[in-house]
Amino acid sequence: MSAGAELIRLTAADLADKLASGEVSSVEATQAHLDRIAAVDADIHAFLHVSDHALGVAADIDRRRAAGEKLGPVAGVPLAIKDVLVTTDMPSTSGSRILEGYLSPFDATVVARSRAAGLVPLGKTNMDEFAMGSSTEHSAYGPTHNPWDLDRIPGGSGGGSAAAVAAFEAPLALGSDTGGSIRQPAHVTGTVGLKPTYGGVSRYGAIALASSLDQVGPVTRTVLDAGLLHDVIGGHDPRDSTSLTDVWPSFADAAREGARGDVLRGLRVGVIKELPDSGFQPGVSGSFRSALAAMEAGGAELVEISAPHFEFGVAAYYLILPAEASSNLAKFDSVRFGMRVTPSGTPTVEGVMAATREAGFGDEVKRRIILGTYALSAGYYDAYYGSAQKVRTLIQRDFDAAFAQVDVIATPSAPTTAFRLGEKIDDPMQMYLNDVTTIPANLAGVPGISIPSGLAEEDGLPVGIQFLAPARQDARLYRVGAALEALLVDSWGGPLLDRAPVRGGVA
Amino acid sequence: MSEITPDLVRHLGVRRRIQLSDEEVERLTGQLDVIVDNIAKVSQVATPEVPATSHPIPLQNVYRPDEVGETLTLAQALQNAPDAADGRFRVTAILGEEQ
């Protein structure tokens, strides 16, 4: 392997160590990843925009390190950023035509913190338009392709970030998760993704989809890498009123503890009666069960728990999200920024707005806006949006009751492995059901992580296992996730991604 | 069965300032009909004694002090404007009323 090819296969943690020791420069690491993007992204299409000054940023990090400045643990490591997060130096489209070329005058808080930590932004990654979707097929700029099988979806809405790390185009990526948009792509690409406790990471600068559900989180290849990135971006932000003031422990430390400690012994793992994985794709269920078995072998105790309201989760979600989104997306009206389409004749501003939004929004976005408007309408509010908010209460109560009996809850991260591009695009309801295991965490605000559990027997495609913890117990997910990861990687003889098809040629 | 009709879809499109085509209205009507049927079940469990939750993690009294912070420069404010004149955003004639 060439030096570059070696570099890109390092975990972020290992790369960070080599950067800190001076064995590798950030310019070298950044160049290696830019080369990788050039080699494979025509096929993968993870990136919507590649930074034209990443090397300059990397060089600056190298210079500061050489001058003896004390830099943070991940300084010099390249980072991919989901296009839902605004950046001052690269366009932010949220996967939509209506924001083509939009240049934000401010950085998202997580981006600012990443820069301050010395991470090197490589570019903006592809996503379902306005984060609405489970396959990245709803991107206005064309889909992203799963590095495991280019005919298949990489998951959504954050398929670009997941594909980027799965294809070794970036060691770290930022994603956002409203109903599973970090965790489900992790599942279908054999990578790691975590949705923090609601409020754990600032939403300032994340283009809003559903304000009460959105969270920003790490997308990586290992649990430790996720912890390292989470440590950089998390914590209170006075610009986001919903951000928690908690002082968080180091998640990287929690991951390290999980990897070496005896975390699984006596751990009570809940399995939800009402989410029978028997109804899922057999290979998914099989991988899930074998991961659980590995945990039991490590000393964990499986407990069946009941969450009777989880079955209403998808319904509640597809009321709350569209309602909030229909309001959040009203700002895209051609007046202050974004696309403007002026119909012929002497149109009123109302006409310009309507023509712009018609041309600028894709099908899924329009669908959810109409649905959300309906759900909030006079006469329907109580039955729809109002009821959905009550289901949220009931789901929280289910979680409270469950966590009185168990330490973490385990589910498959999604019902199927990566389906083919185009397979579900014409059946929105079918698409929505992909989120059945991930949605409850967003509704309740609890944290969730997806780590690879293996490959499905029937198609050899990655499967992820999801863990959920009580609100504010994100560290527990890092400990448990890292513990299981260590077991599984050991049993596989190496990371799952080693088995992904090789792309882009190897020197 | 839900009450999603083409007229309703068109009306909602007008409300949300989206100039839907006839084809879109028809397609959306069918799709939304299915979706609403599936999600309507929330009202089954949403009984009166269950309180609604708008914020997943309960917080209250989140404020900032009344002190001037950073603002955008005029150039920043206008940097993405589709049309501006005289330091202001320009739009075509307005039909409706101020609220």
Place this chain on the structure above:
Amino acid sequence: MAKHKLMDFDEALELFEPVVGFEVHVELNTKTKMFSAAPNSFGREANTDLAPVDLGLPGSLPVVNEQAVKFSISLGLALGCQIAPSSRFARKNYFYPDLGKNYQISQYDEPIAFEGSVEVELSDGTRVVVPIERAHMEEDAGKLTHVGGSTGRIQGAEYSLVDYNRAGVPLVEIVTKPIYGTEHRAPEIAKAYVQTIRDIVLSLGISDAKMERGNLRCDANVSLRPRVPAGEPAEPLGTRTETKNVNSMRSVERAVRYEIQRQAAILAAGGSITQETRHWHEDTGTTSPGRPKSDADDYRYFPEPDLLPVVPSAELIDELRAALPEPPAERRRRLKTEWGFSDQEFQDVANGGLLAEVAATIEAGATPASARKWWTGEITRVANAQGREAADLVAPSDVAALQGLVDAGTLTDKLARQVLEGVILGEGTPQQVIDQRGLAVVSDDGALILAIDEALASQPDVMAKIRDGKVQAAGAVIGAVMKAMKGQADAARVRELILERAGQ
């Protein structure tokens, strides 16, 4: 514009019972906006006082201004309201180019204050209790300028320009319950109510309350219902109209009167009232229907997910309650005594809505009598002539300074009125106007004597008459001297000097 038929007011009141209600928007004078740390300023270059959330930039988020919440609670308390133990913000969703986000963050079913009442005193001392439904917090919209039409108004404009500087300024909206039993005094009560609100917010120090500047805005709701004989149950409430663009105290009174007359004419002719928003036109003294509301009535309110509930502690409420200034009614009683005015004198001040101005002028050093004289006299005269509010014309400190100059002999009353004119025109403080216009009374006897001698020279018989004992003959010379000095002389001193000259 169609001229509406109007029924005679008294006739209208014979046939119909008016029911009125008011929505007053108070702009708070916090340093920053309601939901962003951009400055809450006035008259600045367009689009220079903006935070990302004021433009609705993608990714931006609101954060609540603590001071605005405190001001709102204080206002609620001063209105006799209960303060909600927990209140929330809500999104009011509609599209309009003056909104940065195409929704306004307001409050819907959980306002910060509710169920209060305000005592309003009319010119003859009658007290009316106005019931308050609620007061809630919300944000203001930006400013639209319509270009290309003939009137600068929205109809016929080619395009519009948007300035978001004022978008996000904190507002408190005060909503009354329907007010019954106002009868003939409905217009008067309307005006007095708005004046009372103005007095309250000024005494709290939470708003500049200049109606001309839009710091205080009043929407008037008016409906009529037919009178029924005594003992019979009342008719249901009539359809109401909401009249906006009511930009002065005078307009409030006139608009209510007009709507009563207009609606009565329609109803008496067998027609029905359209529920609509109407615009008041100060120049023609009429209302006209507003343009159709494109979003009808459904604002699709839902709790604002980006903001958390406002849960004021009992300690905070007690602290704010303790800091409340005395209620306006009490304050009026106290001031009347302190100032030593007669009932009529005091009413003149109160009816002109000038209590705060007179008080401030006295605070700045003038006597009560002189403060009253200026405000209810010359300043009100100029205000009426220009169709503006007296309070907007000149600062109380300037009025006190002006009086001080008269007391010191630097100005005569007549000169002082000229100086006042200059101050109103914005030429500066009284002293500055004097210097720029060269208006000070000439106190140099030498100059006066010169003028006197000139005048005497052209009226030779006057001196003889004076020496004869007909001192009133001096009047002609005084007049001539005053004219020659362009009024910049103390007539009494001129007279003294003339008589001295004459040896009297």
